[in-house]
Amino acid sequence: MLLCIDCGNTNTVFSIWDGNAFLSTWRMETNHKRTADEYFVWLQGLMRLHGIEAKISETIISSTVPRVVFNLRVLCNRYFDCRPVVVGKPECDLPVAPRVDEGTTVGPDRLVNAAAGFDRHGGDIIVVDFGTATTFDVVARDGAYIGGVIAPGVNLSLEALHQSAAALPHVDITKPQAVIGTNTVACIQSGVFWGYIGLVEGIVRQIRVERDRPMKVIATGGLAPLFDQGFDLFDKVEEDLTMHGLRLLYDYNKGLTA
Numbered sequence: 001m002l003l004c005i006d007c008g009n010t011n012t013v014f015s016i017w018d019g020n021a022f023l024s025t026w027r028m029e030t031n032h033k034r035t036a037d038e039y040f041v042w043l044q045g046l047m048r049l050h051g052i053e054a055k056i057s058e059t060i061i062s063s064t065v066p067r068v069v070f071n072l073r074v075l076c077n078r079y080f081d082c083r084p085v086v087v088g089k090p091e092c093d094l095p096v097a098p099r100v101d102e103g104t105t106v107g108p109d110r111l112v113n114a115a116a117g118f119d120r121h122g123g124d125i126i127v128v129d130f131g132t133a134t135t136f137d138v139v140a141r142d143g144a145y146i147g148g149v150i151a152p153g154v155n156l157s158l159e160a161l162h163q164s165a166a167a168l169p170h171v172d173i174t175k176p177q178a179v180i181g182t183n184t185v186a187c188i189q190s191g192v193f194w195g196y197i198g199l200v201e202g203i204v205r206q207i208r209v210e211r212d213r214p215m216k217v218i219a220t221g222g223l224a225p226l227f228d229q230g231f232d233l234f235d236k237v238e239e240d241l242t243m244h245g246l247r248l249l250y251d252y253n254k255g256l257t258a
């Protein structure tokens, strides 16, 4: 079985592919201090709980936090007796090379999203990922990642307001009833929610103008469904897009697909 690990700046997601389907998906807070032994005990406990008995013998990692990769590699070597494929490292090939400035580093999550989006929807697409940051990944007709946009994440924006303004409380994001808030919490929720709707609309519109062609928009990340309610921002919301991309890149690197 293949263990796919997607480490973002906030959460690290583990999912097990049995050759036909993802059996389970589990999240833990990203923390570079966590050891391989800690990961393993946690994973083993969850596998037992879900009655997953088969052995993990293959692993792939994408990490936006370079420091966690060391212990995740130890986890794979020590407990699963395999060398992980690590996206973004020379050992991991991509089906189509990114076309970006020379010497620049693209977040591995964005490369994975681009590959997954192209596999499911073909080229000329925009993948929007609502994570710690909100990223827009532009995929050309031939499947190449050609750049995009990095905006502050939804929770990061809310947290920044709370941290920097003495009278603003911590607020959780939700869709407000109206744009005009009649109390502080409603005003903040309105600013971030409607600000985000405008941000997504505006950036997508501008990317389409720059590319001068229609482009499908695929959304992923925990908060994508929130921005999908009653709006026409996305052609599709796909919660499992990054995991699909990891599985795809694993097969590609092991020569299991053309």
Ligand SMILES: Nc1ncnc2c1ncn2[C@@H]1O[C@H](COP(=O)(O)OP(=O)(O)O)[C@@H](O)[C@H]1O
Binding pocket: 007, 008, 009, 010, 011, 012, 130, 131, 132, 133, 153, 155, 221, 222, 223
């Ligand atoms: N369903 C959800 N509802 C509310 N907040 C969420 C949900 N899913 C994720 N989040 C929050 O969104 C932020 C980004 O989460 P995540 O997609 O895991 O980011 P990353 O990939 O950068 O680690 C985090 O602050 C997380 O707590």
Ligand SMILES: CC(C)(COP(=O)(O)O)[C@@H](O)C(=O)NCCC(=O)O
Binding pocket: 007, 008, 009, 010, 064, 105, 106, 107, 108, 109, 110, 130, 131, 132, 133, 134, 135, 150, 153
């Ligand atoms: C933009 C990101 C911080 C997004 O990370 P996430 O929100 O998933 O934690 C990550 O993809 C990253 O560190 N990128 C490197 C720079 C780039 O992609 O251009």
Ligand SMILES: [K+]
Binding pocket: 008, 109, 129, 131, 132
């Ligand atoms: K992510």
